[in-house]
Amino acid sequence: MNNQSVWMHIGAGSFHRAHQAWYLHKLREQGDDSWSIALGNIRDDANALLTQLDKQQGAYVLETVSPEGERHYEQISSIKKILPWDAQISALIEQGAQPNTRVIAFTVTESGYYLTPEHELDLTQADVKADLAGGIRTLYGALTRILKRRVELGGAPVTLLNCDNLRHNGERFRHGFLSFLKAKQETALYDWVSANTTSPNTMVDRITPRPTPDVAERVKAATGIQDAVPVMGESFIQWVIEDDFIAGRPALEKVGVELVDSVLPWEEAKIRILNATHSCIAWAGTLIGLSYIDDSTRHPVIRQLAWEYVSQDVIPSLTPSPLDLGDYRDVVLARFSNPHIKDTNQRVAADGLSKIPGMVTPTLIQCYARGSEPQASAVLPALFYLFLQRWAQGDLPYEYQDGVMQPDTIRALFAGSDPLKAFTSDEALFAELAGNDAFHALMVRTVARMQAWVNETTAQPLTV
Numbered sequence: 001m002n003n004q005s006v007w008m009h010i011g012a013g014s015f016h017r018a019h020q021a022w023y024l025h026k027l028r029e030q031g032d033d034s035w036s037i038a039l040g041n042i043r044d045d046a047n048a049l050l051t052q053l054d055k056q057q058g059a060y061v062l063e064t065v066s067p068e069g070e071r072h073y074e075q076i077s078s079i080k081k082i083l084p085w086d087a088q089i090s091a092l093i094e095q096g097a098q099p100n101t102r103v104i105a106f107t108v109t110e111s112g113y114y115l116t117p118e119h120e121l122d123l124t125q126a127d128v129k130a131d132l133a134g135g136i137r138t139l140y141g142a143l144t145r146i147l148k149r150r151v152e153l154g155g156a157p158v159t160l161l162n163c164d165n166l167r168h169n170g171e172r173f174r175h176g177f178l179s180f181l182k183a184k185q186e187t188a189l190y191d192w193v194s195a196n197t198t199s200p201n202t203m204v205d206r207i208t209p210r211p212t213p214d215v216a217e218r219v220k221a222a223t224g225i226q227d228a229v230p231v232m233g234e235s236f237i238q239w240v241i242e243d244d245f246i247a248g249r250p251a252l253e254k255v256g257v258e259l260v261d262s263v264l265p266w267e268e269a270k271i272r273i274l275n276a277t278h279s280c281i282a283w284a285g286t287l288i289g290l291s292y293i294d295d296s297t298r299h300p301v302i303r304q305l306a307w308e309y310v311s312q313d314v315i316p317s318l319t320p321s322p323l324d325l326g327d328y329r330d331v332v333l334a335r336f337s338n339p340h341i342k343d344t345n346q347r348v349a350a351d352g353l354s355k356i357p358g359m360v361t362p363t364l365i366q367c368y369a370r371g372s373e374p375q376a377s378a379v380l381p382a383l384f385y386l387f388l389q390r391w392a393q394g395d396l397p398y399e400y401q402d403g404v405m406q407p408d409t410i411r412a413l414f415a416g417s418d419p420l421k422a423f424t425s426d427e428a429l430f431a432e433l434a435g436n437d438a439f440h441a442l443m444v445r446t447v448a449r450m451q452a453w454v455n456e457t458t459a460q461p462l463t464v
């Protein structure tokens, strides 16, 4: 691997293996093996996966499922090096410092960037504080160590590529990282990063559920391969990237990646129409006792809520757009309805405290700005409020994961005299709408309407 260009990926989740690793695999299949992946993780929650992948020389089977239920199996072999985890992230530092590592990409979830609604680094977050004091809990603390070593070894330029669902993901990450370096008084590294790295914005798309044991069983039956860590996703895949790689890139255009000057129309459509609607469906489905995204999407009331949110509030906010947003909405709802992808409401409901400000609040604000009350969009925070209330009551059917949640703060909110007022006054969620009387009144009505719907629906047997 020494003379090759290395794409180091931080964040050994399912998505990376179903998406970026697939594209690089397709390129290698075409005979271009000039790039390969080195994969590692900042936190210790991927250790078992990394150990097993190492035993399999980085190879694994990807199962994809079309809306018609056709399953396809491919052995993915673009990951050529596994970077084992230790508390000092030694292997990530060693690999990330090498001059032939020309791209450092990452998927560390929506809540892994610790930004305020104004897109500033949130210095009040415990993880950020810990890393400013020398810890390695966040991407910022990890990159600080990796890039310091890179500078010591000569300081070859490198692209820092965000592959998470975040608006302007390259720019927002970069601002967060530079703010972190400033707060840490790492002046020399700040200057080096400013001059020697780029951070293109990207839009990434492929629904990738957490793999369940039946994936390995199907892989064995279909291919004969005994794979302990296969991954599965929908057949749909898309990647749009701003073409700004400072140290070269794989010939991604040969495998269907769209390299563009501005990713803006794609990312807005993806974040507001796909991701926000997805979470809406997950919160609503959970509240009425459903476990899966496809069942929840096929529920007529939930489908209508999602359709109205996109049609009434998002499309007018994003128009004009070079994309056919109505068509995008319909395709997205069809993808969510795929009964062969048993994606869970639990996975998609996660990180709501980051998703509301990032994915929903801009639409609320834009509706008010053009004089239209966002009745359909208010349904999303209303559902999330009821969902959080269930969590505070200990009544969710699963563990809720939220990277920025302070459990005591949420419990205190629901123990207070007017929890909905406290919720709608939260600037971290609603930015300039926090404390706005008209918005609060809309939320009071919408929460009451959603609560009545939940009560009625759960009082009778479910048909989906």
Ligand SMILES: NC(=O)c1ccc[n+]([C@@H]2O[C@H](COP(=O)([O-])OP(=O)(O)OC[C@H]3O[C@@H](n4cnc5c(N)ncnc54)[C@H](O)[C@@H]3O)[C@@H](O)[C@H]2O)c1
Binding pocket: 011, 012, 013, 014, 015, 016, 041, 042, 043, 044, 045, 046, 107, 108, 109, 110, 111, 112, 113, 137, 138, 139, 163, 164, 165, 166, 204, 205, 206, 207, 208, 209, 403
């Ligand atoms: N799964 C999908 O359908 C999908 C599709 C498009 C984009 N994405 C993006 O990829 C992200 C990861 O998805 P996944 O399916 O791989 O999830 P996953 O749960 O399989 O993996 C999450 C990864 O993020 C790491 N992580 C979590 N919080 C972190 C933090 N604060 N700092 C550093 N690392 C952290 C974990 O250690 C793990 O490696 C999503 O949050 C989303 O932004 C996912």
Ligand SMILES: OC[C@@H](O)C(O)[C@H](O)CO
Binding pocket: 165, 204, 205, 206, 207, 208, 274, 275, 276, 278, 279, 348
């Ligand atoms: O909305 C949840 C996301 O993880 C989603 O599955 C993904 O963004 C699809 O590309």
